[in-house]
Amino acid sequence: MNIYVILKQTFDTEEKIIIQDGEISDDGVKYVINPYDEYAVEEAIRLKEQHGGSITVVSIGPSRTAEALRTALALGADEAVLITEDRIGSEEFNISKVLAAYFANNQPYDLILGGNFSIDNGGGQVAIRLSQLLHIPHVSSIIKIDVSSDHAIVLRDSEGDTETVKVSLPALFTAQQGLNEPRYPSLPGIMKAKKKPFHHLSIEDLGLTSSEIIAKTERISLFLPPSRNSGQILQGELNQQVSQLVHLLKHSDVLSI
Amino acid sequence: MSKFYIVVAEVRDGKLRQVTLEALQAISLVKEDDDFVTTVILGHQIMDIAQQLSEHLNGQVYVFDHMDLKTYNAEIHFTAIKHVLNTLNPHAVFLGHTAVGRELAPMIAAYLEAGQLSDVISIEKSGAEILYTRPLYAGKAFEIKKFTDGPQVVTIRPNNIAAADTVELHAQIITKEFTPPSSLRSVVQDVIRKTSGKVDLTEAKIVVSGGRGVKSVDGFRPLQELADVLNGAVGASRGACDAGYCDYALQIGQTGKVVTPEIYIACGISGAIQHLAGMSQSRIIIAINKDPEAPIFKMADYGIVGDLFVVVPLLTEEFKKALA
Numbered sequence: 001m002n003i004y005v006i007l008k009q010t011f012d013t014e015e016k017i018i019i020q021d022g023e024i025s026d027d028g029v030k031y032v033i034n035p036y037d038e039y040a041v042e043e044a045i046r047l048k049e050q051h052g053g054s055i056t057v058v059s060i061g062p063s064r065t066a067e068a069l070r071t072a073l074a075l076g077a078d079e080a081v082l083i084t085e086d087r088i089g090s091e092e093f094n095i096s097k098v099l100a101a102y103f104a105n106n107q108p109y110d111l112i113l114g115g116n117f118s119i120d121n122g123g124g125q126v127a128i129r130l131s132q133l134l135h136i137p138h139v140s141s142i143i144k145i146d147v148s149s150d151h152a153i154v155l156r157d158s159e160g161d162t163e164t165v166k167v168s169l170p171a172l173f174t175a176q177q178g179l180n181e182p183r184y185p186s187l188p189g190i191m192k193a194k195k196k197p198f199h200h201l202s203i204e205d206l207g208l209t210s211s212e213i214i215a216k217t218e219r220i221s222l223f224l225p226p227s228r229n230s231g232q233i234l235q236g237e238l239n240q241q242v243s244q245l246v247h248l249l250k251h252s253d254v255l256s257i
Numbered sequence: 258m259s260k261f262y263i264v265v266a267e268v269r270d271g272k273l274r275q276v277t278l279e280a281l282q283a284i285s286l287v288k289e290d291d292d293f294v295t296t297v298i299l300g301h302q303i304m305d306i307a308q309q310l311s312e313h314l315n316g317q318v319y320v321f322d323h324m325d326l327k328t329y330n331a332e333i334h335f336t337a338i339k340h341v342l343n344t345l346n347p348h349a350v351f352l353g354h355t356a357v358g359r360e361l362a363p364m365i366a367a368y369l370e371a372g373q374l375s376d377v378i379s380i381e382k383s384g385a386e387i388l389y390t391r392p393l394y395a396g397k398a399f400e401i402k403k404f405t406d407g408p409q410v411v412t413i414r415p416n417n418i419a420a421a422d423t424v425e426l427h428a429q430i431i432t433k434e435f436t437p438p439s440s441l442r443s444v445v446q447d448v449i450r451k452t453s454g455k456v457d458l459t460e461a462k463i464v465v466s467g468g469r470g471v472k473s474v475d476g477f478r479p480l481q482e483l484a485d486v487l488n489g490a491v492g493a494s495r496g497a498c499d500a501g502y503c504d505y506a507l508q509i510g511q512t513g514k515v516v517t518p519e520i521y522i523a524c525g526i527s528g529a530i531q532h533l534a535g536m537s538q539s540r541i542i543i544a545i546n547k548d549p550e551a552p553i554f555k556m557a558d559y560g561i562v563g564d565l566f567v568v569v570p571l572l573t574e575e576f577k578k579a580l581a
Contacts, residue, residue: 013511013531017397035512093372119511123375125363132367137442140360158356160452160506167443178505216372220401231558238563242571246579254519
């Protein structure tokens with residue numbers, strides 16, 4: 001089985017965001033595999049352990065992204081592909097287009113796995129756009145997958161409801177929390193990763209030209225939310241504090257009470 | 258020249274979702290007087306919902322009412338939507354940023370070769386430009402964006418834009434023929450409704466949220482009771498989900514959901530940065546925690562230092578009295 005995982009490198013979730021000169025500062029930031037993509041990598045490894053085959057991890061990003069791909073190799077992926085191209089930016093239209101060009105050149109694929117969304121941009125677009133461009137079915141936000149020869153049966157989380165979906169392969173799936181518990185890289189895994197194939201590609205390698213990279217949207221400005229000040233720590237006996245709190249809420253302009 | 262705007266309506270649990278009306282309101286903020294608004298509603302036996310929807314816009318409501326549309330299936334629903342896209346050649350398509358909207362929007366965007374702005378929390382017109390504000394890093398930062406090319410797809414975060422009111426001149430309801438695709442690559446075999454009758458977490462006006470301090474599955478019970486009294490929803494921190502005290506569907510944070518209720522009651526949550534990202538835009542934050550040094554108190558409007566298992570039931574009783 002040929003399994004592909006599309007992944008993105010993001011800031012660690014514990015990073016604070018600092019804006020410097022109109023951009024988000026990446027000074028001293030710790031990078032990780034986007035947590036949802038990490039579930040996808042883990043699931044790919046488990047599926048390979050069960051069914052055999054190979055796992056290729058694919059990412060688009062600056063050269064530092066190689067670190068995230070190496071982590072995926074250390075976890076158990078077999079091959080990594082990094083498409084580096086400044087002109088692509090973060091526009092989901094372009095990212096999905098470049099990935100589609102990659103997959104058009106790399107058939108056959110049985111499964112493409114990705115994360116439900118990236119924790120930085122949070123658009124949740126790329127994977128689903130890709131499935132449409134490749135004309136393959138997809139199920140988003142999966143919490144379980146069982147693969148047979150020509151189909152998969154998955155559980156999809158739909159805002160707390162659970163749907164069972166049967167899908168013919170090849171297909172694309174996006175991982176939701178609860179799909180699995182990602183493993184940590186082992187030392188032998190890290191050593192082995194160094195010898196695994198790692199391909200660097202440009203958009204020209206994929207048969208695209210920069211005139212095909214079109215910005216559909218543009219950022220005008222960036223700002224931080226107003227910081228919240230600490231309010232009032234209530235005092236007195238607990239039951240007095242509770243009555244005081246309810247009293248305060250009743251007399252605030254909160255509509256719902 | 259007149260342009261076409263489309264809203265893909267959403268029905269959940271036999272009801273029209275509030276976010277559909279919020280999407281309609283969003284369009285009314287940006288459209289020109291001579292633009293057209295069409296709402297597409299899909300499902301089975303939904304004429305009364307279509308009727309209700311028609312009272313909120315001056316335009317058209319396209320109804321696809323078919324057995325096969327009863328259960329949401331992206332592939333089947335998209336077949337109907339594609340038909341509308343082909344007919345109307347829209348300038349923009351608006352959806353709710355919900356489980357359904359998050360899936361359909363990128364399908365529509367790919368089909369139209371359009372740009373998409375997801376999870377938009379506010380829209381304003383500035384001269385000839387329309388500015389969309391959306392979160393980055395789950396709300397640790399925000400960006401203002403505009404479209405620069407081609408058709409537009411927008412998903413609206415629930416609870417952030419006022420819902421469209423009823424209008425005087427109701428929309429025309431047009432029943433559309435629907436032929437399900439002859440072969441399907443994906444089939445929804447079963448749906449387990451765990452959320453039926455409950456207030457949706459992202460749309461809730463009041464969220465009662467539990468962290469590691471809740472200690473067990475049972476520990477969530479008093480939180481649920483408080484939420485029920487307030488007609489709110491229960492949420493959780495990653496700590497509580499990772500510990501197995503509750504379903505991941507409840508998780509609020511940078512991984513998980515972002516909520517912006519009127520009142521957020523954090524019970525036994527210390528306030529990790531990753532959690533704060535998911536709730537810091539709530540209107541009023543209340544923290545209940547045994548540890549007076551917990552970071553959550555630094556951003557709470559009101560704090561009670563105490564055991565949540567004592568405080569939460571007291572609160573439930575006090576609210577019951579206040580609301581009686």
